[in-house]
Amino acid sequence: MKISTPGRICLFGEHQDYLGLPVIAAAISRRISIDGDYRNDDKVVLHLPDLGLKEEFSLRDTYPYIVQRDYFRSTINILKRKGISFSKGFECVIHGNIPINSGTSSSSALIVSWAHFLDKMSDNPSNFSQKELGEIANAAEVLEFGEPGGMMDHYSTAIGNVIYLESTPVIKVETLTPKLGTFVLGDSLEPKDTLGILARCRYGMEDVIRKVKNYDPDFSIFTTPFEKAVDYKKELSEDEMSLLIANIEDRDILLEGKTLLTQSVNSPVNESFDTHFGGLLYKHYKNLRDHKRTSTPKIERMMNAALSAGALGGKINGSGGGGCMFAYAPTKAEEVAEAIEKEGGKSYIITVDSGTRIES
Structure with missing residues (x-):
């Protein structure tokens, strides 16, 4: 078996x-x-x-x-x-x-x-x-x-x-x-900093939510509009405000992504879809990089090289502080893989695959 x-x-x-x-x-x-x-x-x-x-x-x-x-x-x-x-x-x-x-x-x-x-x-x-x-x-x-x-x-x-x-x-x-095209997975070969990242991204954000709810009991990370975040500026440090804004925006990026992915089921994938999808991935990546600080200088170089080689977007994957990133490259996978390797990463051209299965 x-x-x-x-x-x-x-x-x-x-x-x-x-x-x-x-x-x-x-x-x-x-x-x-x-x-x-x-x-x-x-x-x-x-x-x-x-x-x-x-x-x-x-x-x-x-x-x-x-x-x-x-x-x-x-x-x-x-x-x-x-x-x-x-x-x-x-x-x-x-x-x-x-x-x-x-x-x-x-x-x-x-x-x-x-x-x-x-x-x-x-x-x-x-x-x-x-x-x-x-x-x-x-x-x-x-x-x-x-x-x-x-x-x-x-x-x-x-x-x-x-x-x-x-x-x-x-x-x-x-x-x-x-109907998604090709991705390129890039392993930075740097060890992940899971505990350090979690200290900021999880426990730090949980503290932010507690502070905001003490000030505004009606606040909800699930439903409070992005525009309302400015109301909490006086209650939070600049760093805490950065985390709050990133998490609310990432929540909304996911909802937009879900709508886009659901719509693609019944329509052929086209350049407009690919560009929109790649742009959402990169928007998410910028929040992870700039506000949640899960990227590294090497991963940033790999990402920039991938985009220069024709990738339409991408993001760091997993807990961060090292580990992998990926780029969406439906038409330029080989070029993107080569660009990532030139920056010292290990690249793998990948596609979406089925779940656990019997092979023989």
Whole structure:
């Protein structure tokens, strides 16, 4: 049995899901696969040649966890609690071509693949839907270890294509099927500064929302118009005001992006659509760069080079402070990829891809 699952990029709503705001994400044509078969004992043997690692344990030895992020065991335990049973072990080889630790959800794709593989190879397969596999992976990777994290990565990699995800007041996932052209993913090869970025973008913004609501109880990050933000200028520092404006504008950019992507389903993609879409991505990027400060000088050089080579827009992807950016380049992908590499990045030409699937 061979299962593969894609990585993902966040098109709109970066650094907004933890505020309860929606996101739009796209699965990409870089994937992680698990190829395995039964053993004649209860052992789980996992070969990870890309990382030079091997993991081995018994199906009877899945708790307590050996390390903090013991995702292979935690996924088995989540499935067991759902009534899934395993009378035979497995031997698997895991391969992937998703950039690791760079904001493209390689770990979530791995756990979705593992959950999908385990369900199909169990004694009593439930044949979980893609959405359910995303929920299982989130439980195994986030909830089981009490870690912060939204559902975007797991739903996006499991369901595939383009999804719109709301988390407040209840989780709502909507699959979009826009006709999108080619992207170029650019890995800066710089380590991400996830904790530093979160300190500003999440905890800093949560403080801003508290201050504004104390001043104006009717304020809502979901509905307060952009024009009203100026009313709070006296209550906030210049830096706090910068965060507030960026988040309200990014909220509105996402809504405009959703309308555009929805309209494209029933009409052929054209130059006008591509230009509008690329412009929205870049508008979002400027807020991330200038106000949320998630970019780096190297990523800025990569972005500028991509735009000069014919990209229509793009943004930094993931938590930031390093990691990946991407550019929308429906007609100039090769030129954009080359330009990114000249600035010291590693480039990958990608398209929107399907979700987790059986390969063989």
